[in-house]
Amino acid sequence: MGLLSLAIWTPIFFGAVLLAFGRDEYAKTVRWVALIGALVSLLVTLPIYAGFDTASSTMQLVEKAPWIERFNVFYHLGVDGLSMWFVLLTAFITVIVVLAGWEVITDRVNQYMGAFLILSGLMVGVFTAVDGMLFYVFFEATLIPMYLIIGIWGGPNKIYAAFKFFLYTLLGSLLMLIALIYLYTQSGGSFDLATWHKLPLAASAQTFLFFAFFAAFAVKVPMWPVHTWLPDVHVEAPTGGSAVLAAIMLKLGAYGFLRFSLPIAPDAAREFAWLMIALSLVAVIYVGLVAMVQEDMKKLVAYSSVAHMGFVSLGFFIFNDIGVSGALVQMIAHGFVSAAMFLSIGVLYDRMHSREIASYGGVVNTMPKFAAFALLFAMANCGLPGTAGFVGEWMVILGAIKFNFWIGLAAASALIFGAAYTLWMVKRVYLGPVANDHVKELTDINAREFLVMALLAIAVLAMGLYPKPFTDVMDASVADLLKHVALSKLPQ
């Protein structure tokens, strides 16, 4: 079994074991098995990084076996510079989520942990699939565990949120399914991504494909105006669910743009770049403003996710290497930062059972250690230099200025909004005098929570101070992708 298969199936195996044998009577064992499973899954991804050749832009660690012969579908895996880091990010976030749910989840622990482990394996599958149908299967399969996670362990309005999540994303991906089948017929019976990348397509076909993919990926990212599911879902999802959703599931959509929309329909991508840029700018600016007026912390962070993902889609569609690399870096950084933000809110919620900003105030007085971490993550969220949040945004803005000064300026202005809504929330929640008796009784984070926070803080700082390992991996693949996108695929 290859490394990538191990990275996919190890967590799924542990998840299945938990589902089959776990009971609430021995929840403690279940938690430890889950943690071991998550750690082993993380360990098996490390050789992927170690063995990765940064100079090459081709698929590495390729595994290929026939899967559904009638449709010429292959179990075909591989990583390149675009996807490599997400495999590690997924495994890392899963460890964090297992730790974060340790004492908080007491009901059906085995199903909770099992769902996250299986979800983790499926998401690694999405990032490593190089066969269109395999990608789709993994992409869609992630909906099932997430639907259950939101619906079982979510907040008061969880059922609405679970349905909205499932149906909204299913709508988009069903259109993508038709696009995949169309490509299959056009390419003479192949689901191979590399074949599709080379396939010449007429302008009308490219437009159709571009928008079919757009339906799937824009909903997932989410881009304005199809972002409305995200705040509702984040608010109701359990902390771990929100963290995984923001940190990784949103990236599945953005990653899809790079793997499908840009290389398969490059002419359409160039033609509709203005639209994508416009939507991204709306997300960055308008949604940033929307975030500012939120009363609910989770909603605020959810809107801030939409705004941050706006940078990602902006970076993709300005077609220069610093923009695309920046967008990729932003995706990883946002993975760390948004997970950290949601987990911070989770720490507060576990104690106070409220997400309203108004119920807090002066938390720093009672929870100094926690407040220090929270402040660091907030700074990363508004893109302070030295934190992970800065690098990606800065690169995308540079790329945007190279592309068009005014677009760059508009994107840069968003940094101000980002700082405004994040810092304002920090001020109202953490700073100032102790607001009420509930805050007075808060206890600071325990060793487990400290560990979770510390791991994320290290990641955020490391990436902010030394982003080279991240960009090095991407450079060759990004250059190759841009070269490919620049060429017309219209039949001569």
Add this chain to the structure above:
Amino acid sequence: MFEKLSIAAVYPEVLLAVMAIVIALVDLFVKSPRRTLTYALSMITIGVVAYLEACAASQGQTVYSFGNMVVSDPMGSWLKCFAALAVMVTLVYGRPYAADRDMLRGGEMFTLGLFALLGMFVMISGNNFLVLYLGLELLTLSSYALVALRRDNATASEAAMKYFVLGALASGFLLYGLSMLYGATGSLDISTVFKAVASGQIKHQVLVLGLVFVVCGLAFKFGVVPFHMWIPDVYQGAPTVVTLMIGGAPKLAAFAMTIRLLVEGLLPLAVDWQQMLMVLSIGSLLIGNLAAVAQTNLKRMLAFSTISQMGFVLIGLLSGVVNGNTAAAANAYSSSMFYVITYVLTTLATFGIILLLAREGFESEEITDLAGLNQRSPLYAGVMAVCMFSLAGVPPLVGFYAKLSVLQSLIASGQSGAIALAVFAVMMSLIGAFYYLRVVKVMYFDAPITATTVSAGSDVRVVLTINGALILILGMLPGGLMALCARAIVSTLGT
């Protein structure tokens, strides 16, 4: 002439007929209320028959016998094998339920079940209009009686009445259509009819008029709009075990009969019947899905869900012939065959759960009766969830590949409006996802309304687990079954 009467090709049918009668007689002397002896005999019979069909299918030969009246080919043998297995599983799931409701007394359930299976076999292997019709009538007459098996139950009797009246009407339609085709072509033999129609010397209008009635009759058997009215009432009214008997295996027979009549017999008229199927398919997808959303009764919801699923089967059937070119036919029909088989597999597990949850004096047929099933029994909740996600067409479950292959054959056909129909179909399956998800929601998100533990005999438990696991395993490795369907259809069309 005598050599042509090669009886070997119909050994399974003969065995079934003999054993059905033997079991009826043996049952007279069985006293046990659970009918262990006759149950065992029925299971052995069906098991042997399934094995014989599997052997025949793997030999891959096409044999005509009884002067071309019946045919034994891989497609037919596989479908018969699966139909036999489906009836077997139905009996496993249904026996505790039937025993609790005093339906086993007299042993009719086994005899009628075997006769229904025999009817399906004849439908699947008939190569002659009358033989097909005979098989159909044997199946439906047994089904009417099965529905009415609880004779003191008002809803069941009402359902039986409705089923009988509408079913008789549909059989009349079919027979009328067949007789017109007979009048036009001068033959009841399907291969002769094919040659006559293909010669192009018969007046097109006459053929199409006959065709309309044939399609109506088939549409009734599939239960597609606008011939679907009986489905919800019968599904809901019949005892659940009988619902499964009607809603499971007979779909395989209906598929085979459609292939025999429309493809083997009337392929030259494909342009005409494909248009008819398209109308039926659009109607079924629309009405089946929309009406299912409004249901609170689980069996009724599944009835409407069946209607919409059959709409998908028709999509495969209508994509075979493009501009008179039959190159894509094998691909299209095998996608439908795959769809039907996986649909039956999923239906078995779904109704298996309903049968399992029903107790003495409690039917468990409202959706809310499933509330909190996950807390009561994670295993059965898991099986049901797998079924629901599969019916909704979410990967990695087998229902997804069924939809995929049907949509693929539709888009590959390149007919005008193919993409539009595909988009319509997936939009409808999005609506479908809503009501399937609602069942999952009730099981997983709602609190249980009863603390009763779910208990099942070890046979039911094992079969149900295997059934659920198969949906998942075939979802991860669908290639084998797809290839099997493709080979079967190719060898059938090739002759």
